[in-house]
Amino acid sequence: METKKTLSNTSIWTGRVISILCILFLLVDAIMKVVKSTPSMEGSIKLGWPGDAVMGLGIVLLICTILYALPRTAILGAVLLTGYLGGAVAVMVCAHAPYYFPIVFGILVWVGLGLRDPNVRLLFSSMNKTF
Template identity: 65%
Template sequence: MEAQTIYLNKKAPSKAANITGWVITVLCVLFLLVDAIMKVIKNIYSMEGSVKLGWPAEQVQGIGIVLLIATILYAIPRTAVLGAILISAYLGGAVAIMSRINEPYYFPVVFGILVWVSLFLRIPALRALFPIQNSQS
């Protein structure tokens, strides 16, 4: 019963939070789409970068397709949480690859945080699951 009450909390986000969430979402989607499409069409720069990171060239297109599907799911409001989970898994792989070759991995970590912050700002149920209390209450 308790899980149902979390999802029944329909208090809409403020207009500023909603707009900020959508702006972050659009920026994330645009970046992810460019990355995914470059991998799918086997862009020379994307291929060189992926091979430099240790990926076999024949796997780069498949990785791009997975990222494209996750990004499309993230862009659709009804499936945004599933898309964010898949993007988080993708970015976790990026962190692992960057760690393995001793490169800084801040970008995928920050990008993953932005993906979830955008949903947190837009979706009341996420705010109910992860309440952030104002200390002045």
């Protein structure tokens, strides 16, 4: 019985660490877009975004990340981040740029949430039984 409790704590803390790392990266990316930092502007323009759209992208990413960081709205945040990262994949494919990074990041967002939230774990485990 004790091993199961320790494993559960390990799972929760692993999920928290993964989620925190994702949140920190996404916050830095969002803030760089909002303040229109030079590297962010150059990278976005290189991918085909107009310069005046970068701040809007940063605000959307900031809102999605904050929703993901708050336990009460984490599932909504994860869904919105999945959409945002899916859009990033589409843009990178069109620009002929490597697109594995947003895919891996989207997976990490859900793995982190699944390890720290029993409702998400239950959702995915019940999906396995259905298929």
